[in-house]
Amino acid sequence: MSTKNGPASKPRTIIEKVWDNHVVTEREGAPTLLYIDLHLVHEVTSPQAFSGLRERGLKVRRPDLTLGTTDHSIPTYDRNLPIMDKVAEAQIVQFEKNCRDFGIPFFGPHSDKQGIVHIIGPEQGLTQPGMTVVCGDSHTATHGAFGALAFGIGTSQVEHVLATQCLLQMPSKTYEVRVDGTLKQGVGAKDIILNLISRIGISGGTGCVFEYAGSAIRSLSMEERMTICNMSIEGGARAGLVAPDDTTYQYIAGRPYAPKGADWDRAIASWRKLATEPDASYDKRIDIDASLLEPMITFGTNPGMGIPITAPVPDPTSISDPLERDSLGKALRYMDLPSGKPLLGHKVNVVFIGSCTNSRISDLRAAAQILKGRKVSPNVRVMVVPGSQQVKQQAQAEGLDRIFREAGADWREAGCSMCIAMNGDQLAPGEYSVSTSNRNFEGRQGKGGRTFLASPLTAAASAVTGVVTDVRTML
Amino acid sequence: MDNFTTFTSRLAPLPIDNIDTDQIIPARFLKTISKVGLGDQLFYDWRYDAEGKPLPDFILNRTEGRAAQVLIAGDNFGCGSSREHAPWALTQYGFRAVISTSFADIFRGNALKNSLLPIIVPPEALKKLLAAVTENPSATVTIDLANQTLTLPDGSRAQFPIDQFAKHCMLEGVDELGYILKQEPAIAQYEAERELTVNTLA
Numbered sequence A: 001m002s003t004k005n006g007p008a009s010k011p012r013t014i015i016e017k018v019w020d021n022h023v024v025t026e027r028e029g030a031p032t033l034l035y036i037d038l039h040l041v042h043e044v045t046s047p048q049a050f051s052g053l054r055e056r057g058l059k060v061r062r063p064d065l066t067l068g069t070t071d072h073s074i075p076t077y078d079r080n081l082p083i084m085d086k087v088a089e090a091q092i093v094q095f096e097k098n099c100r101d102f103g104i105p106f107f108g109p110h111s112d113k114q115g116i117v118h119i120i121g122p123e124q125g126l127t128q129p130g131m132t133v134v135c136g137d138s139h140t141a142t143h144g145a146f147g148a149l150a151f152g153i154g155t156s157q158v159e160h161v162l163a164t165q166c167l168l169q170m171p172s173k174t175y176e177v178r179v180d181g182t183l184k185q186g187v188g189a190k191d192i193i194l195n196l197i198s199r200i201g202i203s204g205g206t207g208c209v210f211e212y213a214g215s216a217i218r219s220l221s222m223e224e225r226m227t228i229c230n231m232s233i234e235g236g237a238r239a240g241l242v243a244p245d246d247t248t249y250q251y252i253a254g255r256p257y258a259p260k261g262a263d264w265d266r267a268i269a270s271w272r273k274l275a276t277e278p279d280a281s282y283d284k285r286i287d288i289d290a291s292l293l294e295p296m297i298t299f300g301t302n303p304g305m306g307i308p309i310t311a312p313v314p315d316p317t318s319i320s321d322p323l324e325r326d327s328l329g330k331a332l333r334y335m336d337l338p339s340g341k342p343l344l345g346h347k348v349n350v351v352f353i354g355s356c357t358n359s360r361i362s363d364l365r366a367a368a369q370i371l372k373g374r375k376v377s378p379n380v381r382v383m384v385v386p387g388s389q390q391v392k393q394q395a396q397a398e399g400l401d402r403i404f405r406e407a408g409a410d411w412r413e414a415g416c417s418m419c420i421a422m423n424g425d426q427l428a429p430g431e432y433s434v435s436t437s438n439r440n441f442e443g444r445q446g447k448g449g450r451t452f453l454a455s456p457l458t459a460a461a462s463a464v465t466g467v468v469t470d471v472r473t474m475l
Numbered sequence B: 001m002d003n004f005t006t007f008t009s010r011l012a013p014l015p016i017d018n019i020d021t022d023q024i025i026p027a028r029f030l031k032t033i034s035k036v037g038l039g040d041q042l043f044y045d046w047r048y049d050a051e052g053k054p055l056p057d058f059i060l061n062r063t064e065g066r067a068a069q070v071l072i073a074g075d076n077f078g079c080g081s082s083r084e085h086a087p088w089a090l091t092q093y094g095f096r097a098v099i100s101t102s103f104a105d106i107f108r109g110n111a112l113k114n115s116l117l118p119i120i121v122p123p124e125a126l127k128k129l130l131a132a133v134t135e136n137p138s139a140t141v142t143i144d145l146a147n148q149t150l151t152l153p154d155g156s157r158a159q160f161p162i163d164q165f166a167k168h169c170m171l172e173g174v175d176e177l178g179y180i181l182k183q184e185p186a187i188a189q190y191e192a193e194r195e196l197t198v199n200t201l202a
């Protein structure tokens, strides 16, 4: 992928440019050593990495390029109450100690900047175009919305980056996802990404980095671009990004960690050079016509098992490959769903509006637009979980919390919550949720729980009716 | 990291596509701050009933499974979350290799860092292996990393691909962090030449 030593004339994609700018060393027979500009750390995938540093007597090389927060196992009930789960509490206490011992800035449970890692990076202006960003979390691709190359990494690599600010990485293939045309009313970013994954499958992007391009992507807000980039991993990709433009710069300007004054002008000038050159080529490509999309929903146990909301659940007997047929059959048994008819009208027990995919202010506004002046169905438990304390404050300033409460929804503290069900927020066995999160794997939202992934609009509409609902009937 | 040597083992078949890391090790077990004990939680929700009693039919609870150091799975093994707890749980149970037609990127990287060998075989070879182990549950394979060969129960041999650096690290027991630390001068030089726009301490 690197053209550092290659012909200077080869047109490059933004993916290759960001990569080339971060090459520390390239050695024959070894992966590239890549410099990392921003490392986000959370309580769940880092403890063993800090233990490793202690065993070797190593320091964190660049605490000034590192940030810690607690999001995964933190409860979303009142922060002034003690944490009931003692194992989770021990993990959070240990994490705070690790950040303190190693000099890493920490947005703890009581900080007004606490939140899901992928929400707070952009919100604070830490995530910027052209950067390399890593986190021990597979949804790190979210930061790609800014034109950053953002990878999810394992705990060993968290240790590597803490100790050296570098990552050994093999080059990726480039995959252009072009989305052109105008979205219809009631259809949004979540529907674009669920549609992409339903087409290419959950391993369609293996070994690749997606670049999302095209007129439909250009017309999206930064928050919508983040929703799309967030789920790149669900299509199997290592990362996904959108080249920066004026929408990006306007979003970043004035945020706490954004460059200021002359630095800002210099930064913009360099960010403008990142875009893919006109003749650059990709290893793979797919085109999506945004004007044909409908609201999407998943019916199965991986994010690739998605359908337009009015389409029938597919029939396993129509599939020839035996393992594929078995997978679909197994998924439908787990979900306890018949094939051949749409999910519309299927009962729902829980609606979860939150997660790093859809817990930003625009997501909450979308949900509030539907819930305003309406009541949630008495049969449904509805949780609205803002992605960060900042989102929470903004929502409260706009009165969204009142709309949610008056509708009968539960308004919570910031965190991952029922996206991963580590903090006590979870489905009971057999329950169905419509969830704005990104994974519908077996048990993801609680052992035996069943998840339908959808947009905030679809989730809010289903909360009102108590069954899976096409939001377009309520707009 | 221990050196990875040639070995012969029985097989634990789990012929399911897209096994994600939430199945390999459910998220509620990630509240640990150590690596210890994850082997007992491997495939927990497929392996135990609601009371936590082992389900006798699940392969890891059967003698054949317990005797195996090699897991065979369907396409796209290890998709989903980046949790390294997945390879930790697999190796603590006793697995040294997983055979599939493909692996998710982050899982594959995590596995290689923990001496768990991800072996990619063509779909026909996977079918053949599954058939062989169905017919004879005590069938074995031999894995030779140095030569990148998998010897099937019928004696035939298949080559498998592996990234050369990862292979070198596994065979020689090279510690990757040690390797990166040796490049300190290059890292320092890179930092000196580049202006950074973020400072989280500021």
Ligand code: SF4
Residues within 6 Å of the ligand: A071, A072, A116, A117, A118, A137, A139, A355, A356, A357, A415, A416, A419, A420, A437, A438
């Ligand atoms: S919200 Fe869900 S997907 Fe996002 S970081 Fe938290 S657990 Fe992971």
